[in-house]
Amino acid sequence: GLGRWGEADAATAADRLYDIPKFGNVSFLHITDCHAQLQPIWFREPSVNLGVGAMTGRLPHVVGEHLLKAANLPAGSAQAYAFTCQDFEQAARRWGKVGGFAHLATLVKRLKAGRPGALLLDGGDTWQGSATALWTKGQDMVDAAKLLGVDVMTGHWEFTLGMQRVQEIVEKDFAGRIEFVAQNVKTADFGDPVFKPYVMRTINGVPCAILGQAFPYTPIANPRYFVSDWTFGIRDDEMQKMVDETRSKGAQVVVLLSHNGMDVDLKMATRVRGIDAIFGGHTHDGMPVATVVSNSGGKTLVTNAGSNGKFLGVMDFDVRGGKVQDFRYRLLPVLSNALPADREMQALITKVRAPYEAKLGxxxxxxxxxxxxxxxxxxxxxxxxxxxxxxxxxxxxxxxxxxxxxxxxxxxxxxxxxxxxxxxxxxxxxxxxxxxxxxxxxxxxxxxxxxxxxxxxxxxxxxxxxxxxxxxxxxxxxxxxxxxxxxxxxxxxxxxxxxxxxxxxxxxxxxxxxxxxxxxxxxxxxxxxxxxxxxxxxxxxxxxxxxxxxxxxxxxxxxx
Amino acid sequence: LFPQHAHAWTNAAFEAKTVPDALKAYGGGAPTESKDVTLTAPDIAENGAVVPMGVATTLANVKHLLVMVEKNPFPLVAKFDVSESVDPNFLTRAKMGQSSDVYAVAITRDGKALYAKKEVKVTLGGCGG
Amino acid sequence: MRIRAQAQGSGAVVRVLMSHEMETGQRKDAAGKVIPAWHITDVTATHNGKQVLAAEWGPGVAKNPFLQFTVKGAKAGDKIAVTWKDNKGDTRTDEATVS
Ligand SMILES: [Mn+2]
Ligand SMILES: [Mn+2]
CATH class of the missing domain: 3.90.780.10 (5'-Nucleotidase, C-terminal domain)
Incomplete structure (x- = not known):
């Protein structure tokens, strides 16, 4: 039957959806794979996402009614609409469009207000996926990410703008505002690092490290000529070195902002010790719960925050005695009808679209x-x-x-x-x-x-x-x-x-x-x-x- | 076929069409898998024409370290002599025409061939999330 | 050749990029004629004049070859020289100072 949000109107449901109690003392907000969708859109989740081998039937390879059951989500709810393809057309008409940076901005501000010091992480695939991003060479998204208050990002499709454009954005537009981290991107000649492998930030007195992992197979999945001087790869032995380095520098919380894809993240979590959470993207799996993976160093949480600006991940850590004691994780759907547009972000979007509106429409x-x-x-x-x-x-x-x-x-x-x-x-x-x-x-x-x-x-x-x-x-x-x-x-x-x-x-x-x-x-x-x-x-x-x-x-x- | 050098190039090894034949040319017997030999190679090659490969060992009595690509027309890629003066740890980049098992082999002074292997995938590429 | 030699721990990591076609002898030109093999066969390296490395390469090594090795006991200021020879008898030697 219908769950507890089943009969509520969108606004009431939204208040309950977004009114999440504060927990702990260190919070990370996570977006990924927005694919340059500045405006609210429709997005139907898959009805086929098969897992093979050890992944058979495990998250993220669970869809539709099976996912509702696995994550204990009520049918007919806003979450059922956001996380599954169940009754897509009907649910879409009921709950409205998803995403939109102006609506996302409102949600980010709301959560940050209750979580002082929270960092906003962007897992990449941000500068590609729309006409305006293509026509402005990613500039519309770069400006929107800065206004949204992204603190740290990594990338994948970003690289299809070419090495020069990426470096121009990272060195000029992002200077002093957004850190671009990717421990696995090296120069093709002597293997020197191209980007910072990680950044350290202190949140409410707790030293935290955010490591970056760009999409390992960029030169294979996309044309190599865009990144001809760089080499990528998974490199989990080097990931281990970087994790150890951040711990030796005093990091009490170590998170990985990853564009590996969820199955790769789940495997990496078994092999690399000392990461508290992997915030993942690339495979566009909107996962309502975090998966807990055991490894020789303890436990690592693995999340994946979907795509197209549809979700905002919220990870709250309770850090005491120098380590993470407990966590709460939610992946919040961005329902544009339930979140008023942020005026400043809306103004930016209107401005960047203005020269193209006639062509787009x-x-x-x-x-x-x-x-x-x-x-x-x-x-x-x-x-x-x-x-x-x-x-x-x-x-x-x-x-x-x-x-x-x-x-x-x-x-x-x-x-x-x-x-x-x-x-x-x-x-x-x-x-x-x-x-x-x-x-x-x-x-x-x-x-x-x-x-x-x-x-x-x-x-x-x-x-x-x-x-x-x-x-x-x-x-x-x-x-x-x-x-x-x-x-x-x-x-x-x-x-x-x-x-x-x-x-x-x-x-x-x-x-x-x-x-x-x-x-x-x-x-x-x-x-x-x-x-x-x-x-x-x-x-x-x-x-x-x-x-x-x-x-x-x-x-x-x-x-x- | 080749001009003479001070270091005579081991034709028999480099012209061998199979992994065991190449090993024989360096006096290696039947190969055995060993965790004391390590191979560094990517799971998927970014570019089949340039695939990074590393070979290393912790064994004491090693004479040569070899890098081999089983499905190349001539599997032997490189042979490094192990000496007192260098770490038994070498990196190079190889060509691969297709997906194949790649071998790091240590030839010991007493004629043993100890190896590590892994599959390196060479793909047509495209697609992505 | 581009050679980079860096002191690290008790030795020096040497990384070398050589400029060479490394033609396999397996390819054909536009007219269908086999392009003859042309590749480096031998690589040697010296540390302050004393040979430390010997390697044999086949045409399976990638074009513009890369080589990395670690010379024990080498320290900043020491000289590392690398020499290659190819199957046409060409040879080249370059030297770098450990930094
Ligand atoms: Mn991606
Ligand atoms: Mn994506």
């Missing part, structure tokens, strides 16, 4: 169905991109990268250029067309599938499976590398290894792709398709692989 079509991206295999929003690519490029098959950013739309809403850019805005979103052999297609699918389902998290990259248009296949996530993809078919006929197929795609990591004759950004291709629909786009049916070996699974609900 341009109506391309109306969608009859819900559009969303998130999920291991496909979403209706990606299906729209795939359908557009196949039609416009005259391709038999289309691939769309398994990105986890991108916002949702409700049935009957207008597809604006802004939404299209929310789904596609990167610095390398070139649309590609190529001939690929059946063998190569299989190799690509197997390669990406292993990056998602390798039983060892250190061999995963934290994205979702490449979305596939036209081609049907069966996927067994539990099979070994090279054997997960079977029964590939096109229009019912088996794919032939040596036959060539015309394949469309976008966002290639190879540098040559941008020099292909007539190459254009994917949003132009999709826009052309949307305009050809004369106003209305029918509901998309996501092309999903047939799953073998893994069902039933707490990481899977049939959400229609």
């Amino acid at each position: 341009e109506k391309l079509a109306v969608t009859e169905g819900t559009l969303y991206r998130r999920g291991n295999f496909n979403g209706t929003g990606d299906q729209l991109l795939l359908d557009a690519l196949m039609d416009v490029q005259g391709a038999q098959i289309a691939f769309s990268p398994g990105f986890r950013w991108g916002t949702s739309l409700l049935p009957g809403e207008t597809i604006t250029r802004e939404w299209l850019m929310d789904m596609t805005a990167t610095t390398y979103s070139y649309a590609t067309v190529s001939n690929m052999s059946g063998e190569m297609i299989k190799t690509v699918l197997e390669d990406v599938c292993d990056n998602l389902f390798n039983p060892d998290p250190y061999y995963q990259q934290g994205g979702d499976m490449v979305r596939v248009g036209g081609l049907q296949y069966t996927c067994n996530p539990l099979a070994p590398m090279g054997q997960r993809i079977t029964d590939m078919r096109l229009d019912g006929r088996a794919i032939e290894a040596s036959k060539q197929y015309k394949v469309a795609g976008w966002a290639p990591v190879a540098e040559e792709a941008k020099n292909a004759p007539g190459v254009r950004p994917v949003w132009e291709v999709v826009e052309e398709w949307l305009r050809s629909k004369r106003g209305v786009v029918q509901a998309r049916k996501a092309n999903l692989p047939k799953l073998a070996g893994v069902l039933p699974n707490p990481g899977y609900v049939d959400a229609g």
Whole structure:
């Protein structure tokens, strides 16, 4: 039945949601993966997020009703709306849009007022994901983060603006305001550190260290040419050295601001001693509870704060006798209807958007169905991109990268250029067309599938499976590398290894792709398709692989 | 095939197509796994053309330390002589054409081949959260 | 060559970047002709003139090779020299002072 917030109106529910008692003496607020969403948006959580190996059925690989049960969240509540895809359209209409920096700013101020000295940490993927962030080279987000009062950040998509731009922001815009920390980014020649590995801050008399871990696989998941002079990696032996160094300097609380992705964080927490909490991001897992991991040095809490500006993590530590004695953790959904917009932040957002408003708001079509991206295999929003690519490029098959950013739309809403850019805005979103052999297609699918389902998290990259248009296949996530993809078919006929197929795609990591004759950004291709629909786009049916070996699974609900 | 040097390059080792054949060229017998040999290599290569690899040992009677990539056309990448004057700990960067097991091997003075290995994944890349 | 030698603990960590194609002999040019192997085969290093390191390399070492090793007992002001030879008979030696 309905829980205790079930019948309450949004405002009342919000007061209860945000009125959390102060606990302890050291607090950290955590945002991550906002993907440049300054405005309130819709965001549907995944119905498929499968865990393999030791991660089977463990957080974060629990979705829908299974997650409600696991985290003891009442169905129909604001939390059920925020944390799961359950009854998404209905809940969205009831609780309203999520996120928005002006609403987030109000919540941050409210929490900081009750938690003097609290630090605000930003886990990265902040400067990419919207048209304005792309067009201003991240400047809108840099200014918004400064105004929000971010104290420390690390990064991932930030690096796709290129090394020079990142260093310019860190050295100039952030000087004296925001520290950028990343112990695992080194120069490619002699391995010198590029950023500070950590910063020390005293909170209410307690010395605290905040270490940074940038996304370890940036040069693999994104084009290497953006970071050609730098090298990344997980480097947990060096992480251990840094933790020990902060402890020897007197840190009583050591936290890691991580962009590893949650499975990697959970493994790292078993291997590195002396970290009190890992505040994680990258995999966009909005986890209502902290996971406690035991290691030889004690216990480490692992959290993950979702994406798209939808959540604010609040970690309160009770520090006495030189160490953390107890904690309280909450991941608060940012419900924009329940939190008034902060006037100053709203003014900044209005100002940065002003030159682009007309372009952003341009109506391309109306969608009859819900559009969303998130999920291991496909979403209706990606299906729209795939359908557009196949039609416009005259391709038999289309691939769309398994990105986890991108916002949702409700049935009957207008597809604006802004939404299209929310789904596609990167610095390398070139649309590609190529001939690929059946063998190569299989190799690509197997390669990406292993990056998602390798039983060892250190061999995963934290994205979702490449979305596939036209081609049907069966996927067994539990099979070994090279054997997960079977029964590939096109229009019912088996794919032939040596036959060539015309394949469309976008966002290639190879540098040559941008020099292909007539190459254009994917949003132009999709826009052309949307305009050809004369106003209305029918509901998309996501092309999903047939799953073998893994069902039933707490990481899977049939959400229609 | 190659010009003569003061240090004759060990053709038999570098032209061997398998790990055991390369070991034989340095007088190593059947390889045994050992926790006294350590290999440093990434789980996933950032760039298959430049993969950092380190080899080290805590054993006393080691003559050579080798770095090997099993699935390369010629697995042996580098051989370092262990001497009194340097730490038995060397780092280099190797090429990898595909995902493969990578080996750090210590050849002892009495002809034993002791190794550590790990899988290094070479991926096409793309995607991400 | 770029050589960096830094005193650390009871020795000096030496890091070297060499400039070399390290051609494998496995690749073909645009005309389909095999590009002949061209790679460093031998690397040696001296500490104040005394040889401390000997290594043999194959074409599996990456282009513009990197090498790191630690010379026992080396201290600030000492000289470290590194020499490579390749399969065409070319050779190069560079020297650095431990800092
Ligand atoms: Mn990320
Ligand atoms: Mn992200």
